[in-house]
Amino acid sequence: MKASRVGVILAALAAILWLAPFAWMGVASARPQVSGALDLASLFPSGPFSPDNYIEAWTSGHFPLWYANTILLCGGILAVQTVTVSLAGYAFARLQFPGRETIFTLFLLQLLLPPAVLVVPNLVMITKLGLFDSLAGVAAPYCASAFGVFLMRQTFRAMPRDFEDAAMVDGATRLQVIRHILIPLAGPGLAAFAVVSVTSHWNEFLWPLMAVSSPRAQVLTVGLASFTRGAEAGGEWGVIAAGTTLVAAPLLLGFLFFQRRFVSSLVFTGLK
Amino acid sequence: MRILAGAALGLSLLTTAAPASATTDIDFFFPVPVQGKLANEMTKLIDQFNRSQNDVAVTAVYTGAYDDTNLKTRAAIQAGRPPAAVLMSANFIREYVINDEAIDLGPLIAKDGQTPEKFIAQFWPAVRTNATENGHVYGAPFHNSTPILYYNTDMFKEAGLNPEKPPATWQDLVDAAKKLTKSDGKTMTRSGIVIPSNYDSLGWVVSGLAMSNGGDYYNRGWGGEVYYNTASTIGAVQFLDDLVHKHHVMPDGVTDAGVASNAFFAGRTAMMIQSTGALGFIRDNMKLPFKVAFIPRALRNAVPIGGASLLIPKGNTPAREAAAWKLIKYLTSPEINGGWSRFTGYFAPRMAAYDLPEMKAYLAQNPDAKVAVDQLAYAQPWFATFNTVGVRKALEDQVQAVLSGKVKPADAMVNAQKAADALLRPYVEQTALKLPQ
Amino acid sequence: MSQAVLAAPALGVRHRRILPHTTLLALGLLTPSLLLLAAFTYWPVMGVTLRSLTQQRFGQKPSWGIDNFVRLFADPHFSTAAWNTLLYALGTIVPSLALALLLALALREQGRLTTLLRTIIVMPLLIPLVAVAALFIFIFLPGGGLIDYYLAALGMAQTNWLGDPDLALGAIIAITIWKNTGYYMLFFLAGLAGIPEEYHEAAKIDGAGIATRFWRITLPLLGPTIGFVAVIALVNTLVQIDHVIVMTGGGPSDSTNMILYYIYQQAEQNMDSGLASAATVICVGALLALSIISLRALEQGIHYES
Structure with missing residues (x-):
């Protein structure tokens, strides 16, 4: 009892440290733009909320379009991934076939090779497929996911076989079993995977920068970089803070709402 | 896969060939060297160009910083989808030529009834070398910069210095910096001067100091040689070392260009060396009174050129090349070039831009821009070699070690020369050392 | 447990009867993933491997050989990058896993305060690394940045965090720990929730103290989770270098250069695709070996449980 209270207190201290950059981001983004100010680093607001930085960030970019593209990209990747990882996860969890372990290891290879490592060959590939400069091209390399297959395999393995066996005895096909019994039961596992998938693709920078040219297919991180990566002079910290807040807000809010559900869904994946 | 690729190629040929008489769609890659506002301004410029005529429709693509733009352009060329035009760091052009990735602009210039010599003569002499290679023109300068000395006039007065007489020589600089530096016991609370020493900035600054110190720094006509282990460069690096470790007027370690600007805004340094391209940004953000001056000299005044030029990558159709050329001519016209210069702080490479009344009025109002x-x-050409970035880093790694007190300038330059020579070797073997059998 | 024992032989019988059908079905289910992996993982990897064995230097005809690997191992920048990567991996994985586990232990109870604290620790996961880099350039700003501003209040001198070759890697490590600890904590929370409460109760009755219970029950049962998280963390440290690109460019004096950044430099700045490919092959090989070892441990853990 006492030990756990000490633990919470120590964790609270860590949390204060963890929160500091966010606190600064919030305060700096809401400061009026009278820069050259010496107390730019202060964690306490120097006055009432000023929308200057948000207005400048919002008008320097095309946030509505970037939001739409990013949501489309993450949603599209997730939709295709759900199909590919469920099917493959089931095969590895439930079917006996020659070379299963070898093929599984081959799958895991992808875990180590995100497109950032293989930029040039992947660009050549999406160009050959006619997907260069489109959101589909950004999404393509991610449509198969070793991480997802791994998670789904664990999820399926952790489920009792009773339902499936009963359904199979009743004459259901494997695909029917997957669609009507396993997928609904795997909801929490899929939810956990969804959060991991959306988070990583929402935040990726280098690959979307490379794979897309047209402004109409630009995503949030690439857009944000246009005012965080100035080269010959200093950054405008307030605007950077405001832009970062705008980019991260949807995920932060989403996490605040679904926090409990997310943690409990991870438990169901059988990652013990 | 090959069938698919063939089909895609056929399709793209069809789509580019068909509207030859109508509008040609092209893409234009541009980096944003200073801040987000410039991306908007560039997009506005391109919209204006698109509305001004019906032959060419340009899509302006923001491609990150200079290095990102280089990376993205190269990746697009390798993937077989080169952009029609790119705004490229001016010293990368030589490498695009060496690797056969940029087109000679000569034929396009000839179609306008001009010669390459006359075309390039429209730009300031200092920017011509980086845009040409063996008499052929490969780049059209768009915006350029040089390093310049920014100084806080209040601090000058407070230290008993005359703000109207900024330091002109290295000796003046050291004397002034000593008076301007403030210490609180052991630690420096205000430095006399800050010089950006991150990758990219540092090589640029050192090349300027070496040239001011009588040297040449690199072989201007051929990309296979740099002069690091020479008296002129060693002296320049020793000067930097002394500012930190002997005179104690500059913070030790590496200072990022952005960090330098912030120190200047916050009054934590009295002087800094920074690009003229940052003038607009500094004018907007510096609340304390400041002025600019020539970079102090050793044996002679000399500064390197920086900035970017427009080039056309290889692999585009003639229709797209012609369309890109039209865009390039528009962007380098005196009116547009001058307007961009006033907006950003870069100087306009097109000389005629300075004959326009709005430019004359601007210079009268902004004496810093006139300096x-x-x-x-x-101004001298910007160093450009085979493998420019790697060869530059070979020097920078060593100078950074000097600034951190880890190695002495003479040893550092021996190391830097060795590393640079190794990087240049493949090119040297295929050019200067490829002798008749 | 008995369920599995009973099901296994029954399943075996069925399998023997319809084996080809099962194999075909498995093939069908794996095809979508395999096609995508072939296009975006195997094909590029084979390309990289072939290129690593192709000697092509400026203006010369390509030939086969191991020249790229010879040059790679002779390049001092590569050994620096490899050494930095090792320091970086150790410096981030060990503290962030330990911290994540401790935080998970402290915050596993449900409650308003623990929920809030968990949320705060996870928040860094949700913002892009490029944006984190931009924020931390300010945080580390010598003199006027967040850290120095508050350290100055404690009477400490300004520090050139990113500009000192002895400190820069540490600064990069600190950012990575801040960014990823919450992510790993989530996995540990899930793992802890999977340990039945009875084990602890039984041990308590036997008089085991808190430390004994941690070492004897919690840690062994968490073994597979730790293995899994270690793999994820290892991959993260190798591939997440957006902040290195933005903040230091591998400097000062190569002190934050990493293997992936080295590869990127060779490929895109020095245009030496042979050297870049050789470095990629070495990097992927090392990762693969380490991951297989960790995942084997994980697999075993799972088998023991069922």
């Missing part, structure tokens, strides 16, 4: 233009008389 930047006057310094052009002493």
